Amino acid sequence: MTRRRSLTLKKGRDTEAALESFVINDHYLNTKGQPAWSQSPTLEVSLDRILLPKFQLRLYYDREKIEQIKATIQAVGIREPLLLRPAQGKDQYFELIAGSQRRLAAEELGQKLLPVKVDEVDDFTALKVAIIENEARSDINPFERTRGIVQLLSTGLEMSRDEVTQILTSLFNAENRQSDNNVIINDEQRKFVLCVFEEMGLNWKSFVANKLQLLKLPEDVAAFLESGKISYTKAIRIARVKDEAIRQELLQRVISEELTVQQVQSLITDFSSKKTSNNELVLRDRARLVLKKATSPKLLKDKRIRKKVESLTSQLETLVLEYESSS
Incomplete structure (x- = not known):
């Protein structure tokens, strides 16, 4: 080389x-x-x-x-x-x-x-x-850069990008004395990988620890990013949304409404707030239903159940008192 x-x-x-x-x-x-x-x-x-x-x-x-x-x-x-x-x-x-x-x-x-x-x-x-x-020129984003380095190694080693990722992970684990018996790396491959990182002016350990994870974006987000439909800064924010349906809506709106990064973040915050509100409503409904059933005369005739209900009620009373005293 x-x-x-x-x-x-x-x-x-x-x-x-x-x-x-x-x-x-x-x-x-x-x-x-x-x-x-x-x-x-x-x-x-x-x-x-x-x-x-x-x-x-x-x-x-x-x-x-x-x-x-x-x-x-x-x-x-x-x-x-x-x-x-x-x-x-x-x-x-x-x-x-x-x-x-x-x-x-x-x-x-x-x-x-x-x-x-x-x-x-x-x-x-x-x-x-x-x-x-x-x-x-600092023109490529971290996702493009990471993807490019992995492809460079893939081209030189004549193996898939997934195989390259496995090799890099195994090298990192071996360096940190972590067990990894899934991938066997010969000395020639190891020297080649380290040489490429040296030539590119990159720290291979830092690359594996901090950059490889960028290639593990959700498939729907990665597809939009790799097709050039959205920027990296928008994609990385949407990728943090765990709800797939919400991610899909965000991705479509980014394209159709030409949203800025700030608008994307604002939408994510709104979705999160609505989800929290919905969760609170569900919890209140659950609490009312359980309380109604737990205080039914038929259920309270059972001494074991009545004792448990008394204990749980005391715990709830304590929580309420602590909250009211701190408010």
Whole structure:
């Protein structure tokens, strides 16, 4: 695996150019063993020949950000070329690796030709560059980032994302001396995983302990998030709602009413208050019914039951007195 230095770019006016230089010249190798895109000329390619990758790192596009990019394109054009690779099995078509927001902004502006650099890179390198390119701009949310890292490991290890999650969990448990006999990890796999985290500038233990859980969102919320219908900040709030029917209503209203994060939180609070009120009504009804039955003459003739009712009544009286004295 090709090694690289940690990505530490300062945000500012030259971030775009600095990032492009970093990605192209920092020893990411193409399929010929040469630095990827470093010798590639800038070309103009028709937008309709640029295909999105099978695994899309970015799931949600922030409209404000897209509008900013559109304004920049209208003012000075696309300053840095998109990074592409030839599409597999489609002659004269290309797969997008870096520049999805620029592509979308250009498409909305009706631009037909985009500046690009094209080179042959494998699946692992393509995804790694995509993650780094987005990470440098702080453009992807924690869910997208976590999902991308797991997919990167999945690509490199040639196993499913579920299997990668199991391996990471087993490594973590072994490190913390917790028993885990479900997954057998060979030394080569272990070295590969640790090397990837080192190259990406991530602490693998912190990732497993704090980030993997983000992939365990309820299926309905995850489906909306992965389809790009809602933002991560809205999804993470809705995911905390345990009632599936309420989650479904929230998800639908977020789309149909274009709710803000604050409005989503307000709705969740309202639903919670209504549920609490309903629970209180149910409890009062239960208490009345039980009290009516417990004080029936027929039931109280039983000495054992009468003694129990007296004891429970005393406990209730104590609770009421304590509440009244503290109010």
